[in-house]
Amino acid sequence: MSDRVAIVGVAQTRFSPKRPEVNYAEMAYEAIEEVLKNTRLSIERDIDNAISCSHDIWDGQTISNIGITDVIGGHLRNEEKMAMDGSTAVYYATIGILSGEFDCTLILAHTKMSQTNRNIVNNTAFDPIYTRLLGLDFTSAAALQAKRYMSCRNITEKLTAGVVVKNLSNAAHNPVAHNKGFYTIEDVLNSPLVAHPIRRMDIAPDSDGAVAMIVASERRAKIITDRPAWILGIGTCYDSYYLGDRDLSDCWALKKAAAQAYKMAGINDPSQDIDLIELGEEFSYQELLWLEGLGICGPGEAGELTASGLTAVDGALPVNPSGGLLSGVPTNVAGLNRVAEAALQIRGEATGHQIKDVKVAVAQGHSGFCGQHHCVIVLGRE
């Protein structure tokens, strides 16, 4: 990139299974108010445009960015709503700044999963003619993917349970996480079966929360902060829609999205050039599958890699030191939280779970069942 874009501020609400005391706008404002305070920016004076990220169907309001126009500074100004995972909002904000149209963009992702039933919402992502009536939801679809991936690659349930143990113990040091603790592989394997081979502890729990972030052009970023997290590479890609059209043991679209982002960032050997990864493991097996898609190891190798401790907080390549999605991050917010956590690590601000000397971090998010659309963001200190 000739012109550069940086993340100059990040704020997150605490994540919680239920926030009945606030509506989604009030919850969003907690994060927005804090990010403006941290960066000493004013919406009116400094922010050129805003990008929000949520889904009408989750918010229970048609055109639900109506609900946050005031708190995001949209009144008489520019606000656009991305109906995708929050990582894609960072992708689009970066493009907006690179276009020269904007210099400083406020990004917000918010969702209160407690307002509805995730399986009813997610069932409507299946087409109304052929697959919705089967009663599929994201968990049952993920079970098909887990089964296919685990049987093709000889991944045992013990190996996926290892992801849960790692991420929930990482979350114990993350002040905004709510699903945390020190468990054993047996604890995970003894948790109730939801859709074989996925057990309750393998699933990211329902959560309420919001994340706000400010990205800026190089010129503005250097004025705003002395610790910008530079956006070195971005990439997105769609896979096929129908599960039968995809090889669920592979993640072709993630590989393509990562290839775009790595090329832009000049990453040739992801396993060597990357210091830290925050990825979207809505289900524990996805951490392994996405690591393979991100080119960290070959097909079927991510299980042993994780068991060896390489991806632990004290390993050579920490993955989800924040605790990841299993620690309790709402859907849609998920990807923005990934990018936010990666940015905090680059900036040395990951209180309680900071990894030493993170120079290059990768964040990954996905939309659609079994990861149909992937987004990869590469961040760097330089």
Next chain:
Amino acid sequence: MKRNVAIIGGGQTHHAARRHDVNQVEMVNEAVRAALSDARTTIDEIDAVLVGNMEFFEGCHMTDCWLVDGTGAYGKPGLKITTGGTVGATIVCAGVHHVASGLFDRVLCVGFEKQEEGDTGAILSGVAHPLFGRSMAGAAVGYFAMMATSYMAAWGAKEEHSAMVAVKARQNARKNEYAHLKLDINIQDVLNSRMLAYPIRMLDMCPASNGACAIILADETTAKDRCEKPVWIRAMDTAHNEQFELDWRDVTTQKSIFSRVSAARIYKRLGVNKPTDYFDVFEIYEPATWAEMVWYEDLGLCGPGEGFKLIENNKTGIDGPIPVNPSGGILSTNCIGASAMLRVWEAALQIRGDAGGHQVPKEVRRALATAYGGTNWTVLTALSRNIDD
């Protein structure tokens, strides 16, 4: 903007109340194929696909994911934006940003709605705040009834003026092969149509349409190489009104409102002193007849309170000095996710001279398109035939 961006092609479906012959994927594909063919481009040459749609209207979550076979997004970068009625124009903005960023040379923008698969009135009532607004919401008709009574009381306009707008739209639509409501009606027909909420009658409102629109944007080099008649995007501006700012019903308000603020900003950017001289044609988003007259005033096509005189004197007809919505506009075709994009595409067709039966009979160098959605939100898009004009 770092790079100049042009529309190198576009296409739309034949909009209709019922499309039982296609599902959403197939319907969108009709517009995508039309756009690719118009731009003499193949899907393999498209670098990114951007989708705009309001998922509640069809009750389908993540429509961009389902639609990959129809949009051609499989294996490509892309995203989905939802901003209500404005979304079609927002997607064009997003496409312009993509091309201007230098990362993408050809971007496909798609907007659609298949309204027959949902209940538009019920879904629009869901726009209102769940605690403070929903119990008194009356979908879009209620909002425009309040705007209309305010307009009549303040400026002395009559129901006949509204009927004139309704007739102009449907008569223009008869010249547009893609329009939904091609009605051979007169003023009396409008005044005899069923009352929905005083003074809004059936023929004062837009229909619920099924349809899609697709536009292909490209950078300057590609546009000049590949396209005989590129239409240049000169400026865009977005403004939203906050939901509890209800002053908009009062047409005499002196407060800053979305449409006037946005028009002032885009005019300043382009150096427009007199919009009726600067722009040769306008494609505006008028969900109800009265909104068209309010747009005339907010865009500065006339003074405050004079909008109804423009229609009375036939200034805004196809052959008038200030043609507004020669396509028939929203009053003739409203497939929400596509509607604002159709304004941009129809404006581009006028500049190219390719609007066929509804081409305005004068030279078109510049055009302005507006969008309208949310709780009074807009996106304005200014287009030109010459890159530096």
